[in-house]
Amino acid sequence: TGGFSQDSPTLHNPYTDDPILDRALRRLLPEAQYMRVAADLSKFGDRITSEIEHLGRQAELDQPRLEQQDAWGKRIDKLIVCNEWQKLKQICAEEGVISIGYENDVDPFVRRIHQVAKLFLFSPSAGLVSCPMAMTDGAVKTLTSLNLYGKHKFATEAVDRLRSRDPSKAWTSGQWMTEKKGGSDVAGGCDTYAVQVDKDTYRLHGYKWFSSAVDADVALTLARVVDSDGNAVEGSRGLSLFLLRIRDESGNLNGIQMVRLKNKLGTKQLPTAELLLDGAIAERIGEPGRGVAGISNMLNITRIHNAVASLGYMRRIISLARDYSTKRVVFGQTQSKWPLHTTTLAKMEVETRGSMLLLFESARLLGLSEAGKSSDIDAMMLRLITPVLKLYAGKQAVPLVSEGIECFGGQGYMEDTGLPTILRDAQVTPIWEGTTNVLSLDVLRVFSGKENILLAFGKRVSQLLKNTSNEPKLQKAKQSVEEALKELQKLLVKASDSAVKGDTRIDSV
Ligand code: MFK
Ligand code: FAD
Numbered sequence: 167t168g169g170f171s172q173d174s175p176t177l178h179n180p181y182t183d184d185p186i187l188d189r190a191l192r193r194l195l196p197e198a199q200y201m202r203v204a205a206d207l208s209k210f211g212d213r214i215t216s217e218i219e220h221l222g223r224q225a226e227l228d229q230p231r232l233e234q235q236d237a238w239g240k241r242i243d244k245l246i247v248c249n250e251w252q253k254l255k256q257i258c259a260e261e262g263v264i265s266i267g268y269e270n271d272v273d274p275f276v277r278r279i280h281q282v283a284k285l286f287l288f289s290p291s292a293g294l295v296s297c298p299m300a301m302t303d304g305a306v307k308t309l310t311s312l313n314l315y316g317k318h319k320f321a322t323e324a325v326d327r328l329r330s331r332d333p334s335k336a337w338t339s340g341q342w343m344t345e346k347k348g349g350s351d352v353a354g355g356c357d358t359y360a361v362q363v364d365k366d367t368y369r370l371h372g373y374k375w376f377s378s379a380v381d382a383d384v385a386l387t388l389a390r391v392v393d394s395d396g397n398a399v400e401g402s403r404g405l406s407l408f409l410l411r412i413r414d415e416s417g418n419l420n421g422i423q424m425v426r427l428k429n430k431l432g433t434k435q436l437p438t439a440e441l442l443l444d445g446a447i448a449e450r451i452g453e454p455g456r457g458v459a460g461i462s463n464m465l466n467i468t469r470i471h472n473a474v475a476s477l478g479y480m481r482r483i484i485s486l487a488r489d490y491s492t493k494r495v496v497f498g499q500t501q502s503k504w505p506l507h508t509t510t511l512a513k514m515e516v517e518t519r520g521s522m523l524l525l526f527e528s529a530r531l532l533g534l535s536e537a538g539k540s541s542d543i544d545a546m547m548l549r550l551i552t553p554v555l556k557l558y559a560g561k562q563a564v565p566l567v568s569e570g571i572e573c574f575g576g577q578g579y580m581e582d583t584g585l586p587t588i589l590r591d592a593q594v595t596p597i598w599e600g601t602t603n604v605l606s607l608d609v610l611r612v613f614s615g616k617e618n619i620l621l622a623f624g625k626r627v628s629q630l631l632k633n634t635s636n637e638p639k640l641q642k643a644k645q646s647v648e649e650a651l652k653e654l655q656k657l658l659v660k661a662s663d664s665a666v667k668g669d670t671r672i673d674s675v
């Protein structure tokens with residue numbers, strides 16, 4: 167073996183190894199709450215290094231598969247996921263990664279910050295169980311936002327189970343929006359039809375092109391209600407929102423065929439299926455024709471989770487590269503002693519810290535809104551920051567993780583180091599939950615006709631700058647920011663007008 171072996175990078179407790187995260191929590195949380203959250207995260211960080219990281223790696227090595235027929239040709243659509251994937255789901259329930267976001271006896275702004283911090287530690291070791299957790303959180307948010315909890319039997323049971331800490335009771339949810347014709351343009355591409363059986367109960371017929379974590383218990387999906395003459399309304403206003411069980415009590419699929427599992431570039435741990443809905447029984451929830459607006463509750467939560475994942479990958483690759491830089495000797499000294507290498511690490515660090523601040527700002531604003539304590543400005547900022555955060559962190563994750571892989575030289579390219587998995591998985595973050603350009607258009611949707619959002623944004627920036635210091639340089643920066651905002655306002659008004667008219671050509675914006 168050549169007599170020399172290189173010391174490998176060590177994964178340290180991701181909480182105690184991350185002073186930036188700790189500083190953000192100290193700044194955002196009241197002292198007593200900080201102590202409680204820090205103790206939980208520190209313990210969880212130990213569990214990540216001693217148990218979770220190994221389970222996540224196994225989920226990558228032992229990938230899900232689908233057996234469609236039994237030995238005698240009977241259609242069984244048996245989805246096989248490894249024990250480690252199951253164990254990770256159990257850990258999520260035990261550790262309360264969803265329930266922490268909804269604990270009644272904790273201030274909502276504290277619980278969302280706690281939850282985001284915990285998911286941030288979990289995500290890069292999670293074997294993509296972070297994906298069903300995102301959708302599960304999104305489902306709880308949607309069902310509660312539609313005011314169904316305590317009023318609608320199935321939705322109430324779903325909420326209780328989706329946020330349960332008891333692994334034997336806990337459910338997870340899917341989010342079935344994308345069809346062959348449309349992933350970004352859900353409304354234009356949706357060919358799933360809902361035929362009424364009784365009151366709010368329907369049978370769904372259609373083909374869902376990407377359905378991740380298809381071992382879930384329930385799903386939220388969109389379909390067009392067919393009227394008694396057999397007609398359905400086209401476009402966005404024709405879409406309604408549905409909640410369904412994926413399997414019945416005996417474990418049989420609910421009028422669903424798993425047509426195949428997707429063969430993906432990454433996220434290989436995660437079972438993503440094409441599904442034929444062939445009369446699946448579903449409950450219509452929310453108002454008829456308000457499906458997109460209803461499921462947007464889910465989108466805005468899963469987009470924050472997506473940013474958590476993007477940042478989790480960035481933080482992980484930097485931590486490993488930083489550790490490795492103290493071990494790898496190049497040209498007579500460790501990488502860490504070469505300024506050119508540390509400059510590379512420093513650039514990655516700065517990028518990551520900036521997005522982390524935005525992430526925690528979104529968690530803070532989300533908590534405030536759930537506590538009913540948002541000012542108008544806070545509510546506008548949450549709506550604005552969510553797509554910006556998702557698109558920016560997702561876009562940034564890919565080149566940053568790629569740079570991190572390069573820090574390991576050829577070893578970064580070797581499958582058995584586990585490092586390539588991080589790059590493959592990071593590549594999905596700008597795509598799913600809305601591509602970068604589609605989210606840019608969502609930002610314009612936020613601005614369109616609402617110039618006061620920009621004023622709110624300007625006020626918030628000025629506030630932040632004012633709170634920092636009176637240093638002349640900062641005051642000058644503040645002036646420049648204010649001038650830039652005025653210019654931006656003019657541009658955005660023009661751009662959002664174009665977006666509203668459906669004219670999104672580059673030259674028009
Ligand atoms: C590890 C972490 C991972 C996270 C989990 C990943 C699992 C993978 C899951 C997926 O990828 S699920 C599929 C995700 N799909 C998308 O994100 C779709 C991307 N496309 C868009 O977001 C489009 O902008 C959209 C589908 C919403 C466009 O639909 P429409 O119907 O053409 O939009 P329209 O007519 O402008 O809006 C309809 C209503 O929804 C409006 O409300 P009003 O009728 O009251 O005016 C909009 O304001 C509202 N709306 C749209 N987006 C919203 C929103 N409201 C709040 N927030 C939003 N983001
Ligand atoms: P398109 O909409 O065809 O987009 C292609 C390109 O066109 C993109 O660059 C896009 O930015 C651009 N584009 C589109 N519209 C515009 C516009 N108006 N202006 C400018 N550019 C535009 N979906 C689910 O519903 N549930 C899931 O569980 C799920 N899991 C997934 C798992 C994986 C691994 C992947 C890769 C995808 C998953 N998806 C899921 C689907 C995902 O959400 C969609 O692929 C994504 O939203 C993009 O839609 P699309 O594939 O139809 O691409």
